[in-house]
Amino acid sequence: MSFIWPWALAALALLPLLAWLYVRGLARPAQAAALHPDLRLLAQARGRPRSLRRHLPAGLYLGALALALVALARPTAPVPLPDDRTAIMLTVDVSRSMEAEDIKPSRFFAAQEAARNFVRSLPQGARVGLASFAGYAVLHTPPTARHEQVLVAIDGLGLARRTAIGDGLLESLRALPERGAQAQSAQNQATQNLPAAAIVLLSDGRNNSGSDPLEAAAEAKRLGVKVYTVGLGTENGDPGMGGWGGFWGGFDAETLKQIASTTGGRYFEARSAGELNSIYRDLGRSLGWTLKPREVSGFVAALAGLMLLGSLAVSELFTRRIL
Incomplete structure (x- = not known):
């Protein structure tokens, strides 16, 4: 694969920064505390500790953003x-x-x-x-x-x-x-x-x-x-x-x-x-x-859109399960 605008790939350098901001936001301490009269009931509501699945929406979102930036560089590939x-x-x-x-x-x-x-x-x-x-x-x-x-x-x-x-x-x-x-x-x-x-x-x-x-x-x-x-x-x-x-x-x-x-x-x-x-x-x-060789920007952009929809769907699913 080659690119018509390879300079646009420089924007991919922003992805590690976004990932760092996401991880930093997870580690941020709570700014307020609330008292609850029944700690046992609160623990049951909290359920099991969240697994790595909770990071799936963010991962899909970053993947969609990466594909969108690749599409911006106008990739070309040999097509039959x-x-x-x-x-x-x-x-x-x-x-x-x-x-x-x-x-x-x-x-x-x-x-x-x-x-x-x-x-x-x-x-x-x-x-x-x-x-x-x-x-x-x-x-x-x-x-x-x-x-x-x-x-x-x-x-x-x-x-x-x-x-x-x-x-x-x-x-x-x-x-x-x-x-x-x-x-x-x-x-x-x-x-x-x-x-x-x-x-x-x-x-x-x-x-x-x-x-x-x-x-x-x-x-x-x-x-x-x-x-x-x-x-x-x-x-x-x-x-x-x-x-x-x-x-x-x-x-x-x-x-x-x-x-x-x-x-x-x-x-x-x-x-x-x-x-x-x-x-x-x-x-x-x-x-x-x-x-x-044919430009495949549209195909890559479509994949980015599908991945973004997947991120939103997974996020909505997890939100409904928590509620």
Whole structure:
């Protein structure tokens, strides 16, 4: 947290003085005495010695005053705000191995549901697109703020043979704003002024067709695009899929890790539909937002007001109990 008017914080030095005056007032001797005919009845009325709770109203009041002085200094803090400049591409493996049922009801249906949850978790206005790859890559929709269009595209995904992870990554790169064919041909293209972009790539297998995934990752790095990779499937794959051998086995974790590491993204593993949904939901809540400094004086002042009301309420409660 920082402050626009930090000099106003000097007023906080008055708080120790106020606390000292409060304690001094408690210790002040009585200025008058009164006679009472029944000391026993007076002792019963007095009750037990007061605990530290009697100081709670004063403590809340000092806390409210401190927060009010902090609000006067106009504090600023990083606040998560919807980011409508960042473009995100969902890139989904639709090879035939996604029919495997080691993740219920199948890898493919689990991936579709997780992709839907990802889109729904994005803030309104965030741009998201969809690409898929099997033996070749297909762009279904470029990044758009019309999330319903992406959801319809997810529902229309179908399966095909082979796995071309590199082609899927390159197709997603070409779909990102200002990173298309023209940007890729400029070897010295500066990425500092390009809008932020990210790719979320899911695969359940190993690259066996098309471009080299690591070369595609190097291109993504050059264009300033972070790639978040997700490996889908159980450790032993689905041996019950009938004679396809390793085709239904596990994903290529090392390649997916290298893609994420090269581009500055992160690598995830999903061994169940629940894990996959959790990964996509968390990514949607982080990629669609950006932290920007905003003045939070109003929030701090509201806390000060609530604390002051609490001080008054507690003081009134104690006063009624004494009466």
